[in-house]
Amino acid sequence: MSAEETELLRKAEEFLALFRKGADFTKELLRENEKLRRQLVAVEDRQNSAAQSDVEWAKLRSELLGRIQSLEEEKQDVLQRLQTVEEENRQFAARYLEVEEENNNLANLYISSFQLHSTLNLSEVLKIVVEIVINLIGAERFAIYIADEKTRALQPVACEGEPLSAFPVARIGEGPIGEAVESGETWCSDPGGGLDLKRPIVCIPLRLEDRPIGAITIYALLQQKQGFTPLDDELFTLLGGHAATAIFAAQLYGLSERKLNTIQGFIDLLTK
Amino acid sequence: MDRHRILIVEDSPTMRQLLVFALKRLKNADVVEAQDGMDGLRKVTSDHFDLALVDINMPVMDGLKLISLIRGEDNLKGMRICVITTEGAQEDRERALALGADEYLTKPIQANRVLAIAKSLLKIE
Numbered sequence: 284m285s286a287e288e289t290e291l292l293r294k295a296e297e298f299l300a301l302f303r304k305g306a307d308f309t310k311e312l313l314r315e316n317e318k319l320r321r322q323l324v325a326v327e328d329r330q331n332s333a334a335q336s337d338v339e340w341a342k343l344r345s346e347l348l349g350r351i352q353s354l355e356e357e358k359q360d361v362l363q364r365l366q367t368v369e370e371e372n373r374q375f376a377a378r379y380l381e382v383e384e385e386n387n388n389l390a391n392l393y394i395s396s397f398q399l400h401s402t403l404n405l406s407e408v409l410k411i412v413v414e415i416v417i418n419l420i421g422a423e424r425f426a427i428y429i430a431d432e433k434t435r436a437l438q439p440v441a442c443e444g445e446p447l448s449a450f451p452v453a454r455i456g457e458g459p460i461g462e463a464v465e466s467g468e469t470w471c472s473d474p475g476g477g478l479d480l481k482r483p484i485v486c487i488p489l490r491l492e493d494r495p496i497g498a499i500t501i502y503a504l505l506q507q508k509q510g511f512t513p514l515d516d517e518l519f520t521l522l523g524g525h526a527a528t529a530i531f532a533a534q535l536y537g538l539s540e541r542k543l544n545t546i547q548g549f550i551d552l553l554t555k
Numbered sequence: 556m557d558r559h560r561i562l563i564v565e566d567s568p569t570m571r572q573l574l575v576f577a578l579k580r581l582k583n584a585d586v587v588e589a590q591d592g593m594d595g596l597r598k599v600t601s602d603h604f605d606l607a608l609v610d611i612n613m614p615v616m617d618g619l620k621l622i623s624l625i626r627g628e629d630n631l632k633g634m635r636i637c638v639i640t641t642e643g644a645q646e647d648r649e650r651a652l653a654l655g656a657d658e659y660l661t662k663p664i665q666a667n668r669v670l671a672i673a674k675s676l677l678k679i680e
């Protein structure tokens with residue numbers, strides 16, 4: 284092959300390569316074009332399906348507004364239910380605190396009652412009454428009186444904060460202590476009052492049915508106790524009944540023990 | 556889980572019963588009672604306790620003496636102490652805390668207050 288033919292062949296191959304590139308590029312363009320045409324058709328379809336006219340647009344808009352409205356209502360409903368649940372939670376929390384306080388109060392009352400009836404020894408009973416008045420009521424100065432039904436005297440037998448001799452003997456029906464014992468009504472006055480051992484700030488009559496057993500008189504509270512609470516009222520009521528029963532039972536038991544010992548002593552003498 | 560051991564040192568049986576009731580709500584807690592300072596001292600030196608609730612006015616040995624003896628023992632320094640007493644004056648509180656008490660509660664007490672203090676001192680949630 285001559286040089287000219289070789290050159291021609293070379294140029295022809297170059298042209299063919301270039302032509303092939305052009306063909307490939309054109310095919311690429313055609314594919315891109317097809318793709319874009321399809322996208323265009325899709326967009327046009329969407330646009331066409333959204334609304335053909337103003338009426339369609341209005342209908343679509345109305346549907347969307349309706350949907351928004353119903354979502355708003357649902358949201359309000361959920362918010363309201365949330366508020367209701369929150370309110371219920373607050374009520375449950377408050378009720379829980381009430382129940383806990385009630386539980387604590389009942390525990391105090393149960394323990395007081397348990398201790399009062401745990402012994403038939405009079406001095407032990409009086410000691411327990413003293414403990415209850417100090418530890419559960421919070422009194423600093425007080426006395427326990429026991430009634431003598433025959434003489435109608437009210438004799439102090441236990442106390443705290445002052446020597447026993449400092450507390451005056453009272454009589455049933457006379458003076459604030461005696462009147463409270465006769466009536467059976469607990470009374471209390473301002474805890475901030477001055478110290479007068481004839482005028483207690485609280486007088487709790489101890490009665491068993493209609494029988495006067497004695498009284499608990501409180502003259503001063505512990506420094507840290509500001510005033511009386513509803514639990515104190517419950518404790519006054521408990522002491523008025525249960526302390527009276529415990530003291531009466533202890534007195535009876537002591538009397539019967541002594542009589543039993545006396546009789547036993549006689550029997551022992553007779554049988555020797 | 557380790558159980559917490561709590562010692563109540565109180566001469567009044569009524570108060571002991573109330574404190575036992577208050578601490579019943581603590582899970583994993585064993586409660587032991589001592590009826591005066593000397594009894595309390597015997598118990599703390601023979602057994603391990605995480606917390607002691609101590610009254611001040613007691614026969615045989617008072618609470619302040621007991622606290623100072625406890626704090627004098629190296630092996631008892633980790634034990635927390637809460638005083639429960641009728642003494643409400645600020646100087647009484649300061650004296651007890653200076654001797655080594657961690658908390659000071661005045662009577663009359665409420666069970667839930669005792670429980671809250673016990674949980675706080677034992678680091679229970």
